[in-house]
Amino acid sequence: MRMGVLGSGMVAQGLSARLAELGHEIMIGTREAEKLRGWQSSNQKVIIGSFAETAAHGEMLFNATSGQGSLNALSLAGEENLAGKVLVDVSNPLDFSGGFPPSLTVFGTDSLAEQIQRAFPRTRVVKTLNTVTARVMTHPLEVANGDHHVFISSDDVDAKAQVTALLRSFGWIHVFDLGDLSTARGTEAYLLLWLRLYGSMNTGMINVKIMK
Amino acid sequence: MRMGVLGSGMVAQGLSARLAELGHEIMIGTREAEKLRGWQSSNQKVIIGSFAETAAHGEMLFNATSGQGSLNALSLAGEENLAGKVLVDVSNPLDFSGGFPPSLTVFGTDSLAEQIQRAFPRTRVVKTLNTVTARVMTHPLEVANGDHHVFISSDDVDAKAQVTALLRSFGWIHVFDLGDLSTARGTEAYLLLWLRLYGSMNTGMINVKIMK
Numbered sequence: 001m002r003m004g005v006l007g008s009g010m011v012a013q014g015l016s017a018r019l020a021e022l023g024h025e026i027m028i029g030t031r032e033a034e035k036l037r038g039w040q041s042s043n044q045k046v047i048i049g050s051f052a053e054t055a056a057h058g059e060m061l062f063n064a065t066s067g068q069g070s071l072n073a074l075s076l077a078g079e080e081n082l083a084g085k086v087l088v089d090v091s092n093p094l095d096f097s098g099g100f101p102p103s104l105t106v107f108g109t110d111s112l113a114e115q116i117q118r119a120f121p122r123t124r125v126v127k128t129l130n131t132v133t134a135r136v137m138t139h140p141l142e143v144a145n146g147d148h149h150v151f152i153s154s155d156d157v158d159a160k161a162q163v164t165a166l167l168r169s170f171g172w173i174h175v176f177d178l179g180d181l182s183t184a185r186g187t188e189a190y191l192l193l194w195l196r197l198y199g200s201m202n203t204g205m206i207n208v209k210i211m212k
Numbered sequence: 213m214r215m216g217v218l219g220s221g222m223v224a225q226g227l228s229a230r231l232a233e234l235g236h237e238i239m240i241g242t243r244e245a246e247k248l249r250g251w252q253s254s255n256q257k258v259i260i261g262s263f264a265e266t267a268a269h270g271e272m273l274f275n276a277t278s279g280q281g282s283l284n285a286l287s288l289a290g291e292e293n294l295a296g297k298v299l300v301d302v303s304n305p306l307d308f309s310g311g312f313p314p315s316l317t318v319f320g321t322d323s324l325a326e327q328i329q330r331a332f333p334r335t336r337v338v339k340t341l342n343t344v345t346a347r348v349m350t351h352p353l354e355v356a357n358g359d360h361h362v363f364i365s366s367d368d369v370d371a372k373a374q375v376t377a378l379l380r381s382f383g384w385i386h387v388f389d390l391g392d393l394s395t396a397r398g399t400e401a402y403l404l405l406w407l408r409l410y411g412s413m414n415t416g417m418i419n420v421k422i423m424k
Binding site: 095098101103104107108109143144148151176177178179183185186187189190191192194195196197200201203205206207208209210211212 | 307310313315316319320321355356359360363388389390391398399401402403404405406407408409411412413415417418419421422423424
């Protein structure tokens with residue numbers, strides 16, 4: 001499938017490389033193409049484009065920009081280029097203005113995922129993968145042989161099913177359907193615990209498993 | 213050990229009953245003693261007292277009041293009665309002013325646990341158990357045979373060790389030391405995910421296990 005990944009950081013790079021490896025036609029969208037030239041030399045199947053070109057290219061899109069810049073990046077991508085498409089939002093609204101550890105820019109009664117959905121009502125926003133580090137997103141079997149959970153939230157049941165299938169292609173075994181997009185308030189808030197787990201364990205190669 | 217449990221809800225009742233069962237001398241502190249008479253008839257080892265009486269009674273104390281009322285309840289308990297003692301804070305700063313699901317009254321750059329510690333600097337605040345429902349707090353083996361984690365946060369290493377020993381007496385196998393009290397920002401924020409898990413699974417008899 002043609003897919004567009006918005007962002008140029010480790011998450012965007014990791015997603016693009018993995019999706020290309022799985023046979024998808026990937027464009028990575030950035031305002032800083034030069035920053036990606038070195039990376040691209042070992043990922044030659046991935047095309048570099050602007051945000052708008054990348055959004056136009058993809059039948060399915062990924063928001064892997066930094067949370068504070070996501071709404072602006074998506075505006076640059078263009079409302080028409082996003083319309084009708086599944087947008088997998090893997091970002092977190094981290095607020096580093098007070099230093100580390102960060103707080104969140106939106107919280108409790110709203111979420112970044114919902115802000116994006118309201119800003120782009122014709123786009124089918126699916127929140128997922130934001131609770132794990134970049135490597136775990138795309139290679140879940142590298143943590144506890146995949147015996148842990150990823151969460152998925154969306155108002156669009158069909159979009160959620162499409163993204164669940166994609167997650168399974170990454171190797172995800174346990175995909176936990178939390179419900180509508182407002183449940184992203186939970187997974188975004190969880191980042192504040194994740195950051196502390198990361199701090200304690202000195203590795204991001206971790207995740208949670210829901211036990212009952 | 214003489215212990216005081218502040219609060220009169222399900223969490224306070226469950227903690228008091230379990231601690232009494234384990235042989236501790238328990239007083240439960242409330243402003244509404246009448247509310248507890250029926251419960252007490254089947255928990256006759258537990259004494260009912262005021263907040264101040266309960267704080268004076270306990271060598272170790274539990275804050276099991278509702279988060280929004282915790283600072284006021286602790287003020288009523290009395291700074292002198294709390295001084296020098298370990299206070300196990302199991303509360304969450306849930307804000308139901310906007311309906312259900314709740315938000316939090318404090319978040320990101322602060323936590324209820326830290327607010328309590330600042331208000332009562334001579335008290336040894338330990339945050340734990342707030343990430344599970346009342347029954348799981350005291351009977352962890354009833355979920356997945358105990359194969360899941362409880363978190364613990366405190367600035368006082370010795371207090372943390374004492375509370376860890378108590379948690380083990382409840383049956384907790386995996387006690388995750390997150391670090392200083394600021395890490396309670398993580399476990400308090402996690403409540404917003406927990407509430408969504410509860411909503412999806414229709415049971416509070418759940419928890420997370422950290423996988424690596």
